[in-house]
Structures are given as structure tokens and as C-alpha cells.
Amino acid sequence: MQKIPVFQPLIEQEEIAASTKSLELGWLGMGSYVGEFEDAVKKFLNISDRYVAAVSTGHAALHLGLMIAGVGVGDEVITPSFNNIADFQAILATGAEPVFCDIDKQTLCIDLDKAEQLITTKTKAIIIMDYDCVLCDHSRVAELAHKYNIRIIHDAAHSFGSKYKDQMIGSFSDICMFSFDPVKTITCIDGGIIIVRTEEELNAIHEMRLIGMGQPSSVMYQNQRAWTYDVKRIGFRYHMANLHAAIGLAQIAKMSRISDNRAAYGIYYNQALSQIPQVKVPQTDFSDITPFLYYIRVPEKDRDALRAYLLERGVDTGIHWQPGHLFTLFKDFRRGDLSVTEEIVKEIFSLPLHSCMSIETLDKIINIISSYFQEK
Numbered sequence: 001m002q003k004i005p006v007f008q009p010l011i012e013q014e015e016i017a018a019s020t021k022s023l024e025l026g027w028l029g030m031g032s033y034v035g036e037f038e039d040a041v042k043k044f045l046n047i048s049d050r051y052v053a054a055v056s057t058g059h060a061a062l063h064l065g066l067m068i069a070g071v072g073v074g075d076e077v078i079t080p081s082f083n084n085i086a087d088f089q090a091i092l093a094t095g096a097e098p099v100f101c102d103i104d105k106q107t108l109c110i111d112l113d114k115a116e117q118l119i120t121t122k123t124k125a126i127i128i129m130d131y132d133c134v135l136c137d138h139s140r141v142a143e144l145a146h147k148y149n150i151r152i153i154h155d156a157a158h159s160f161g162s163k164y165k166d167q168m169i170g171s172f173s174d175i176c177m178f179s180f181d182p183v184k185t186i187t188c189i190d191g192g193i194i195i196v197r198t199e200e201e202l203n204a205i206h207e208m209r210l211i212g213m214g215q216p217s218s219v220m221y222q223n224q225r226a227w228t229y230d231v232k233r234i235g236f237r238y239h240m241a242n243l244h245a246a247i248g249l250a251q252i253a254k255m256s257r258i259s260d261n262r263a264a265y266g267i268y269y270n271q272a273l274s275q276i277p278q279v280k281v282p283q284t285d286f287s288d289i290t291p292f293l294y295y296i297r298v299p300e301k302d303r304d305a306l307r308a309y310l311l312e313r314g315v316d317t318g319i320h321w322q323p324g325h326l327f328t329l330f331k332d333f334r335r336g337d338l339s340v341t342e343e344i345v346k347e348i349f350s351l352p353l354h355s356c357m358s359i360e361t362l363d364k365i366i367n368i369i370s371s372y373f374q375e376k
């Protein structure tokens with residue numbers, strides 16, 4: 001029996017043709033496709049007052065975002081514990097310490113009241129994250145940042161293509177990042193985007209993504225390099241490869257189909273699964289939302305049994321996530337009350353959501369969940 005995977009990238013003829021073309025170009029490092037991909041992201045997000053840089057991964061984008069925010073040794077960064085490990089590791093990579101915050105029970109995004117209580121003189125930045133198909137309260141985030149003069153890193157790895165109050169996610173935050181890793185809404189195989197407010201910040205990112213080399217991007221985007229340059233700051237090998245950008249370009253061209261499909265599947269799941277009393281569905285109607293994941297919550301005693309029941313019937317499921325504060329590496333870092341996080345992580349799991357699925361596949365998954373609860 002072929003398993004229905006949790007994730008399935010939409011790789012079609014266009015991505016294969018784009019890969020071949022970029023390999024035939026013979027310029028494998030950062031080149032013309034990277035510049036084109038940045039322009040395509042900018043156009044897609046309708047940004048005119050922000051600067052966009054492509055990097056190797058979402059993790060790299062987070063690390064550079066924190067560096068741009070001036071985060072370093074002795075600083076603290078508040079993050080939801082209910083977040084990807086990449087965020088915690090990016091904080092550690094700067095020499096700063098994560099401070100684990102709880103989430104809001106409705107949105108599953110950071111609880112801003114609890115975040116405010118965790119702010120001290122050491123707090124340099126807050127990472128906020130749109131958990132899948134329900135967005136953060138971005139208006140309140142901006143108020144909080146202003147009130148305490150704190151930088152915000154907006155982790156929008158899950159919300160590429162979504163809109164908040166008619167504005168594209170990525171178009172309004174202090175520092176924003178996306179991930180285009182193998183399983184994301186669109187993929188570059190691996191890749192990330194960081195969006196900043198000033199040209200100065202963009203220039204710093206250009207240098208940091210190229211191990212500090214002051215190679216002008218304008219030269220590299222012509223598939224050339226400058227052989228002499230200065231090195232003025234710390235840097236990492238975080239640039240995006242041409243092949244990856246070429247795939248990203250083929251993917252972003254399909255965003256309207258991808259958004260429509262994923263939102264329609266979210267609506268379909270929500271309508272059917274909200275009929276089952278034991279199942280809690282995401283609190284959204286999916287208008288203006290391009291979901292990355294589709295998650296449900298069930299009673300703690302049923303979560304693992306239902307996942308096993310689905311797997312026995314050919315449906316894979318995922319866990320997003322184990323909370324950060326319980327990992328060995330992070331067990332000694334400061335935290336607030338995490339009671340909501342600790343409750344949610346025992347109930348939540350992710351169902352398959354792809355950019356192209358049949359109604360039969362969705363019905364199969366829904367029917368298995370329904371029969372699990374009927375048999376009980």
C-alpha cells in the first residue's frame with residue numbers, strides 16, 4: 001500500500017526544465033537566477049519599501065536576521081517554545097540566549113501578554129511566528145516593539161502567500177524571513193529569503209551571506225565575480241545557489257494555483273473534521289490564507305493511537321512540534337509559564353497537506369479519522 005505522505009513537493013515539468021537550464025548555464029554558485037528570484041519574491045509580495053535577499057536556508061535567514069537586529073552575547077531573545085529548532089539554534093549561534101514564551105490557545109502563535117511579562121533590559125529581540133494557517137496579531141506585535149524599542153524577527157516560514165489585513169505577509173514586518181526548504185509551500189530544494197527595511201541592512205546581509213566578502217551582488221547577478229574585494233565583517237557561507245533559485249522561480253510562478261488548492265483543502269478538512277466532537281480544527285476560514293500545514297487537536301489519550309490507526313491505513317502524519325524548552329540543550333534557559341504549550345503539544349498533529357491532492361485522498365483521511373472515533 002502506498003502511504004499518503006505528510007508533505008509532497010509539487011515538482012513538475014517546469015521545475016525539471018528550470019533545473020536543466022540552470023545547470024547548462026554552467027554558473028553554479030550565486031548568479032543571475034538568484035537576482036531574478038529576489039525580484040520575483042519582491043513582485044509577488046508587492047514590496048516597494050523593503051529590501052529582499054535570498055540565502056541558503058530559512059535557518060540562515062533567521063541567523064542573519066538576528067545579527068542585523070544586533071543580537072549577540074549577553075542578550076536574550078524571546079521566542080515561542082512552540083517553534084522550530086532552527087529558531088532556537090539561530091539565537092544560540094549569535095551567542096545570545098533564548099527565553100521561552102507560551103502560545104495563545106486560539107492562534108497557537110506567541111502569547112503577547114506573556115511575552116511582554118518576559119521582557120527585561122537584556123531583551124534585544126522577539127521572534128514571532130505565524131503557526132501555519134492562523135496568523136499572529138501583527139498589529140499588537142508592532143505596538144509592543146515600539147513600546148519597548150525591541151527588534152522583531154518575523155518567522156514567516158509557514159505563511160508565504162498569506163495576507164494579514166490585506167497586506168502580504170513579508171511586506172510590513174521589521175525583519176521577516178521565509179523558508180523554501182524541501183517541504184515548504186514552495187521549495188527551492190533549500191533556500192530562504194530575508195526582508196529588511198534599509199539598504200544598509202541589505203548590504204550587511206550581502207556581505208554576511210558570502211563569508212564577509214564585499215563582492216557586489218550586481219556583479220554576481222551577471223554570472224561574474226569581482227576578484228578583489230575587502231572583508232569588513234563576520235560572514236557565513238549562506239548564499240543561495242543558482243540551481244535552487246531557478247527551481248524557486250518555477251515554483252513562485254505557480255503560487256496562485258498552490259494558494260487556491262491549499263486553502264480549498266484546508267476548508268474541506270475543516271468542514272468535515274469539525275463535525276467530529278473530539279476533533280478541534282484550526283480557527284480560520286482560510287480567507288487570505290495559504291496554509292503550509294493542516295493540523296488538528298484531539299484528546300491527549302487519543303493522539304498517538306489515532307496517528308498509529310492512520311498509519312496502519314496508509315496515512316502518514318507529523319508532529320509540529322516538540323516544545324523547545326524540553327530539549328536537553330535548552331533545559332536551563334529562562335522561560336515563563338508554558339502551560340498552554342505543554343497542553344497543546346500533547347494534542348496536536350499534522351495531517352497530509354499537499355499543493356495538489358484529490359478529493360478521494362482527503363475523503364480517505366477524513367473517513368479514517370471518523371471511523372477511529374466511531375469504533376471507540
Ligand SMILES: Cc1ncc(COP(=O)(O)O)c(C=O)c1O
Binds near residue numbers: 086087179
Ligand atoms: C517555523 C520555521 N522556521 C524556520 C524553519 C527553518 O527553515 P529551513 O528548513 O529552511 O532552514 C522552519 C523549517 O521547517 C520552520 O518551520
